[in-house]
Amino acid sequence: MTTLWPHLPDTVATEIYDHVAGRTAAQLDHVWKHRHPAQIYTATGGTRADGRRVRELRDVIVSTARQHGFPNGGTKIAFDRELAPKLLAEMDLALAEASDRRLWNFLTLVVAPDVTAWRWAGSSNRERWICRDPTRHMFSRLWWHAYLFTDPSTGRIEGEVLDRLTEADLNQLFERRRIAGNRRVLRSLARAVLDVSDASRRPLIRDAAKRVLRRMAVIDFHALTDGEVEHEVARLVDEASRAVAAESP
Amino acid sequence: MPYLTADGTAVALGPWELETAADEWRGLGTYLPDWDYNTTLRIRRGARIDLATFAAQTRIAPGTPLRWSLSWRSVDTYVSGAMPPVPVDASDDRTLEAELRGEQVGGRIELYCRVVLGERHDGPVGAASDPGSILFEDRTTLTLVGEAARFPVAVIDFHAAGYDKDASFVVDVPEDLATPVHGGLLLLVNERDRALVGAIERRRVGRDADPLLQQLEEDTAVAVLRSAVERSDELRAEQADATVGAALRELGRQVHGGLKRLSALRSESPARFHTALVGEARRLGLGRQLS
Numbered sequence: 001m002t003t004l005w006p007h008l009p010d011t012v013a014t015e016i017y018d019h020v021a022g023r024t025a026a027q028l029d030h031v032w033k034h035r036h037p038a039q040i041y042t043a044t045g046g047t048r049a050d051g052r053r054v055r056e057l058r059d060v061i062v063s064t065a066r067q068h069g070f071p072n073g074g075t076k077i078a079f080d081r082e083l084a085p086k087l088l089a090e091m092d093l094a095l096a097e098a099s100d101r102r103l104w105n106f107l108t109l110v111v112a113p114d115v116t117a118w119r120w121a122g123s124s125n126r127e128r129w130i131c132r133d134p135t136r137h138m139f140s141r142l143w144w145h146a147y148l149f150t151d152p153s154t155g156r157i158e159g160e161v162l163d164r165l166t167e168a169d170l171n172q173l174f175e176r177r178r179i180a181g182n183r184r185v186l187r188s189l190a191r192a193v194l195d196v197s198d199a200s201r202r203p204l205i206r207d208a209a210k211r212v213l214r215r216m217a218v219i220d221f222h223a224l225t226d227g228e229v230e231h232e233v234a235r236l237v238d239e240a241s242r243a244v245a246a247e248s249p
Numbered sequence: 250m251p252y253l254t255a256d257g258t259a260v261a262l263g264p265w266e267l268e269t270a271a272d273e274w275r276g277l278g279t280y281l282p283d284w285d286y287n288t289t290l291r292i293r294r295g296a297r298i299d300l301a302t303f304a305a306q307t308r309i310a311p312g313t314p315l316r317w318s319l320s321w322r323s324v325d326t327y328v329s330g331a332m333p334p335v336p337v338d339a340s341d342d343r344t345l346e347a348e349l350r351g352e353q354v355g356g357r358i359e360l361y362c363r364v365v366l367g368e369r370h371d372g373p374v375g376a377a378s379d380p381g382s383i384l385f386e387d388r389t390t391l392t393l394v395g396e397a398a399r400f401p402v403a404v405i406d407f408h409a410a411g412y413d414k415d416a417s418f419v420v421d422v423p424e425d426l427a428t429p430v431h432g433g434l435l436l437l438v439n440e441r442d443r444a445l446v447g448a449i450e451r452r453r454v455g456r457d458a459d460p461l462l463q464q465l466e467e468d469t470a471v472a473v474l475r476s477a478v479e480r481s482d483e484l485r486a487e488q489a490d491a492t493v494g495a496a497l498r499e500l501g502r503q504v505h506g507g508l509k510r511l512s513a514l515r516s517e518s519p520a521r522f523h524t525a526l527v528g529e530a531r532r533l534g535l536g537r538q539l540s
Contacts, residue, residue: 001287002287002351002352009403009421009435009437010421010422010423010424010435011419011421012410012411015411036410037405037406037409037410038406038409038411038437039405040401040403040405040435040437041403042286042401042432043285043401044285044286044287045285045287045288045351046286046287093352094286094351094352094353094355095323095326095328095352095353095354095355096286096323096325096326096354096355096356096393097286097355098326099323099325099326099355099356099429100432101423101425101428102435130424132424132425132427148328152330177326177327178327180327181322181323181327181328181329182329183328218252218382219365219379219380219382219383220318220320220361220363220365220383221381222318222320222329222330222331222334223316223318223320223331223334223363223365223381224380224381228380228381232379232381
């Protein structure tokens with residue numbers, strides 16, 4: 001039985017955002033709530049998270065943030081990496097529920113506006129608060145990172161791979177949704193790219209992703225074994241690496 | 250390198266079937282209204298390959314290992330999954346089965362049934378060579394959304410939520426037009442309007458339609474149409490199917506003179522604009538009908 005978390009309608013989310021945008025974590029210290037009068041739930045398909053579950057989730061978010069410097073400066077990337085698997089474990093979401101943007105708006109704007117303001121201090125990017133692209137939102141992107149880097153056969157998150165990827169690397173990988181949607185291909189690509197380069201990976205990921213997408217049009221990666229996927233993706237990354245090196249001045 | 254593929258004369262697939270009870274099956278169709286996240290779907294279809302025709306069409310040498318592959322991909326999230334591939338054998342006439350767990354799928358999904366090359370093949374020009382090469386593909390789209398989630402209705406405290414306490418409802422159209430249309434449009438109803446809330450509850454349990462609901466339907470359609478007009482500049486042909494943007498664009502196509510006519514009326518005469526919205530909603534079969 002999955003968990004159904006409250007959702008915040010778009011019109012309400014926009015209104016709250018106008019009140020919280022630009023404020024600091026300290027200014028939003030007492031703003032958080034465990035429920036909102038306009039919150040709604042998906043009609044059926046799981047157990048509704050009550051106020052207690054929402055408070056517990058907030059506790060997880062806040063205690064993780066505190067370990068990384070909240071509400072002052074701190075180590076934001078390390079916070080992201082540590083929170084991602086906790087969100088996956090605590091929230092117990094169905095995939096269709098995780099793709100509902102209103103759920104994530106509830107978390108940033110009602111449950112943890114102070115932590116969001118701390119994590120994105122100095123950023124005016126609205127998408128960190130109001131979910132349009134799930135790969136950009138404060139909490140949605142972390143949940144998806146953890147989910148897509150989980151090996152479904154073992155249930156284990158490849159944390160060591162995730163830790164070594166930069167925010168820019170992750171953005172590049174997750175923007176290619178066909179690649180990101182196939183967890184074996186995504187993890188193989190990330191591993192292969194890390195094997196080839198520890199320096200600036202932007203051109204390498206861009207080139208390798210193009211090659212993988214072209215292959216996905218003619219090769220059914222789901223029909224391959226783990227080893228075959230690994231081998232094929234590593235071959236494409238190797239090709240990409242040589243192509244990028246040849247183009248470099 | 251491009252390579253040759255097989256067609257429906259080489260591979261015959263039966264219709265998808267859904268298990269409704271222990272070993273009872275019915276046609277799957279394209280839309281499952283009773284689905285929710287707790288539903289596990291067991292589906293199957295018959296499959297047969299005429300290996301001689303297949304080899305002739307693909308130039309794959311007879312006896313080369315082939316695999317059946319059953320996979321699915323969510324149109325909304327792009328997340329995909331698959332059953333373990335099954336080898337094709339010489340007298341291949343089999344039933345392919347898949348299990349789709351509710352927490353892993355949802356919304357609109359595409360089901361792929363494929364025959365792929367099982368191992369490296371060094372054949373003539375035009376023949377596929379790499380393992381996993383797709384030699385035959387069948388795709389079926391299936392919509393998994395419960396009736397209640399298609400256009401959700403939620404009863405809330407309008408005053409506490411910041412809406413006018415004497416209003417009856419508001420249609421929440423997402424800011425992002427790429428939002429999936431199923432569940433993307435939301436009707437929020439004021440809990441103080443007990444008559445309307447009661448009418449909605451009665452309809453949920455299947456009682457007779459109520460004039461209040463007819464009015465709600467009409468007003469909702471007008472609100473959605475108004476939104477389509479107000480955001481017509483953002484509606485573009487490339488918006489993906491089954492998104493709110495695509496639904497608003499399609500709605501605009503169905504109204505007389507399109508959204509352009511309504512946009513012009515909006516700036517010329519608010520009164521005529523409003524009556525045009527009501528008229529278009531009714532001509533779409535929503536709300537009260539004048540005899």
